[in-house]
Amino acid sequence: MRVDVITLFPDFINQSADVGVVGRARKRGLLQVQTWNPRDFAHDNYRTVDERTCGGGPGMVMLIDPLREALGAIREASDAPAHVIYLSPQGPRLTQKKVESLAARPRITLLCGRYEGVDERFVAHEVDEELSIGDYVLSGGELAAAVLIDAVGRLQDGALNDAQSAQQDSFSDGLLDCPHYTRPVEHALGAVPPVLLSGDHAAIRRWRLKQSLGRTWLRRPDLLARRALDKESRALLEEFRREYLAAQRLEAKTGPQD
Numbered sequence: 001m002r003v004d005v006i007t008l009f010p011d012f013i014n015q016s017a018d019v020g021v022v023g024r025a026r027k028r029g030l031l032q033v034q035t036w037n038p039r040d041f042a043h044d045n046y047r048t049v050d051e052r053t054c055g056g057g058p059g060m061v062m063l064i065d066p067l068r069e070a071l072g073a074i075r076e077a078s079d080a081p082a083h084v085i086y087l088s089p090q091g092p093r094l095t096q097k098k099v100e101s102l103a104a105r106p107r108i109t110l111l112c113g114r115y116e117g118v119d120e121r122f123v124a125h126e127v128d129e130e131l132s133i134g135d136y137v138l139s140g141g142e143l144a145a146a147v148l149i150d151a152v153g154r155l156q157d158g159a160l161n162d163a164q165s166a167q168q169d170s171f172s173d174g175l176l177d178c179p180h181y182t183r184p185v186e187h188a189l190g191a192v193p194p195v196l197l198s199g200d201h202a203a204i205r206r207w208r209l210k211q212s213l214g215r216t217w218l219r220r221p222d223l224l225a226r227r228a229l230d231k232e233s234r235a236l237l238e239e240f241r242r243e244y245l246a247a248q249r250l251e252a253k254t255g256p257q258d
């Protein structure tokens with residue numbers, strides 16, 4: 001997969017995409033990340049990329065022409081459609097489902113805004129979609145682009161060492177991940193749940209699914225409301241709820257049980 005990034009801070013993108021799983025995917029040739037600085041496409045002596053906002057008020061807006069020229073160069077550099085994504089708080093929120101569909105494309109182009117944003121005419125004519133990484137305002141799109149590059153990069157075939165681990169992610173089946181433990185089995189902070197040491201793979205699978213369902217019910221009921229549960233999941237969630245509510249009643253009577 002190839003990701004082109006239009007940014008005034010190419011070092012930020014290159015450095016963040018150089019470490020961990022995504023860095024390894026780049027080294028393995030599974031992911032190509034190329035940055036394009038609009039300043040290199042500005043033709044005045046000051047290499048101007050922004051201007052005051054029309055109508056007055058604070059803040060600067062990114063100019064159309066340096067962005068258009070950068071995009072033209074990106075289009076020339078490959079045959080696949082550029083599919084331009086503008087990272088902005090005005091877009092719909094990024095989800096794992098969206099990440100999966102973008103990760104299957106041969107190529108995407110990310111536009112990172114700075115200042116008050118990008119001239120709306122560029123957005124209307126050249127941008128295919130806007131995406132936000134959350135309901136808060138960053139000082140630019142670079143962090144959001146780095147998030148998206150990480151999320152699509154780790155899904156490239158061969159990027160993760162354990163082939164199963166992407167399938168077991170939180171959200172990949174619409175649920176939060178179950179808790180994980182490692183050695184030592186006994187610790188001052190508590191013991192590892194015995195079922196995980198039982199070697200009974202069917203029981204472990206059921207326990208993990210039950211924990212995933214229970215956590216989603218407790219922490220993100222909105223995710224659960226959107227998902228149809230099969231018979232086994234409904235029964236496991238019911239079991240989790242009963243145990244959870246019983247533990248709460250006990251705690252209300254006698255204080256925390258540890």
Ligand code: ADE
Pocket residue numbers: 087088089131132133134135136137138139140141144
């Ligand atoms: N740029 C500024 N804030 C952003 C956000 N929340 N998501 C994506 N891009 C942004």
